Amino acid sequence: MKPRIIAIYLPQFHPIPENDMWWGKGFTEWRNVAKAKPRFPGHYQPHLPADLGFYDLRVPEVRIEQAKMAQEHGIYGFCYYHYWFNGRLLLERPLEDMLKSKEPDFPFMICWANENWTRAWDGGEKEILMEQKYSEDDDIAHIRYLIKFFKDPRYIRVNNRPVISIYRSTLLPNIEKTIEIWKTETFKEGIDIYICRFEDSVHSGESYLIDGIDAAIQFEPTSFAMKNYIKSQKKQFFKRSINYVLRRIIGKNTQSLVLNYKKYVLFQKKRSLPQYKAYPCITPMWDNCARRKYSYFALHGSTPKMFGEWLKTTLQTFIPHSEDENFIFINAWNEWAEGNHLEPCIKWGNKYLLEIKKLQS
Numbered sequence: 481m482k483p484r485i486i487a488i489y490l491p492q493f494h495p496i497p498e499n500d501m502w503w504g505k506g507f508t509e510w511r512n513v514a515k516a517k518p519r520f521p522g523h524y525q526p527h528l529p530a531d532l533g534f535y536d537l538r539v540p541e542v543r544i545e546q547a548k549m550a551q552e553h554g555i556y557g558f559c560y561y562h563y564w565f566n567g568r569l570l571l572e573r574p575l576e577d578m579l580k581s582k583e584p585d586f587p588f589m590i591c592w593a594n595e596n597w598t599r600a601w602d603g604g605e606k607e608i609l610m611e612q613k614y615s616e617d618d619d620i621a622h623i624r625y626l627i628k629f630f631k632d633p634r635y636i637r638v639n640n641r642p643v644i645s646i647y648r649s650t651l652l653p654n655i656e657k658t659i660e661i662w663k664t665e666t667f668k669e670g671i672d673i674y675i676c677r678f679e680d681s682v683h684s685g686e687s688y689l690i691d692g693i694d695a696a697i698q699f700e701p702t703s704f705a706m707k708n709y710i711k712s713q714k715k716q717f718f719k720r721s722i723n724y725v726l727r728r729i730i731g732k733n734t735q736s737l738v739l740n741y742k743k744y745v746l747f748q749k750k751r752s753l754p755q756y757k758a759y760p761c762i763t764p765m766w767d768n769c770a771r772r773k774y775s776y777f778a779l780h781g782s783t784p785k786m787f788g789e790w791l792k793t794t795l796q797t798f799i800p801h802s803e804d805e806n807f808i809f810i811n812a813w814n815e816w817a818e819g820n821h822l823e824p825c826i827k828w829g830n831k832y833l834l835e836i837k838k839l840q841s
Contacts, residue, residue: 484556487813512817516770530824547584553833554840557587589636591645619661641674649677659692696758741782761809767819788835
């Protein structure tokens with residue numbers, strides 16, 4: 481029973497009117513990526529794309545090449561972030577174009593990224609750009625919109641049930657009612673959806689697998705394991721306390737956290753998987769300083785070899801919950817501004833992808 485490796489996919493790489501208004505004409509993630517600079521000796525920044533260059537996701541050839549590259553290296557499918565705000569869609573074009581053109585012929589699923597959009601990137605976490613407001617009417621409209629994707633033969637399924645994930649299910653005021661509405665509407669179309677939730681360092685554990693949620697998806701590097709790892713690093717706690725004092729004095733969030741990727745992988749390799757139904761997740765690297773003026777979080781010193789060791793351990797220890805419930809997630813395929821990508825970069829080329837291919841052969 482071979483696990484299906486799913487890479488999380490960011491559709492940010494094309495301009496939209498909203499980002500033009502908020503961040504300047506022509507803004508995409510590439511603007512943050514290109515201006516990133518090292519913050520300390522040995523810091524790997526900027527992360528610059530190699531094989532695919534500074535692409536635009538409105539170009540179909542780019543999406544086809546991404547899928548081809550992923551498939552050739554043992555990735556089963558993509559999990560696309562989907563942005564729905566009370567009937568208003570953002571960054572929907574890559575998914576819409578992929579559905580209409582039927583290309584690339586590559587499995588996919590959707591994760592509803594249901595957080596507010598704020599100015600967190602430039603330190604203005606409290607300034608809301610796009611707010612989520614929940615209602616029963618909106619639940620109906622939302623799931624009706626998604627049904628066309630669930631019907632696509634490429635859509636990833638568990639026992640013929642299309643898989644959808646909610647990024648932050650705890651933000652929904654009545655998750656049980658939302659799920660009831662979703663199920664009612666999809667049943668009308670002969671569809672039974674399989675609902676997952678992402679879990680992080682705050683929202684995790686079996687108690688969050690409430691009625692209607694089929695499984696959890698761990699999210700690295702902000703998992704509960706990361707929280708426990710940070711607790712084990714007393715020196716880091718001391719540094720964070722100093723930064724907290726500085727933040728209160730100068731009025732800006734100066735806190736940054738740099739952890740060793742190798743040490744975190746070794747920590748992960750020793751821990752047990754949850755007893756409840758959860759799918760593991762690993763990350764090739766992480767460094768969001770390209771997005772952060774005043775604070776950032778980095779897993780420093782990642783190498784393809786260490787990533788391969790983490791993946792190997794995950795493949796060896798993860799026991800699928802059933803023949804179809806066999807997912808392993810990788811965060812991410814193309815989170816370039818978070819220094820978190822499988823796509824080839826100037827420094828490492830395609831070596832991270834080759835680690836996946838080697839272990840899948």
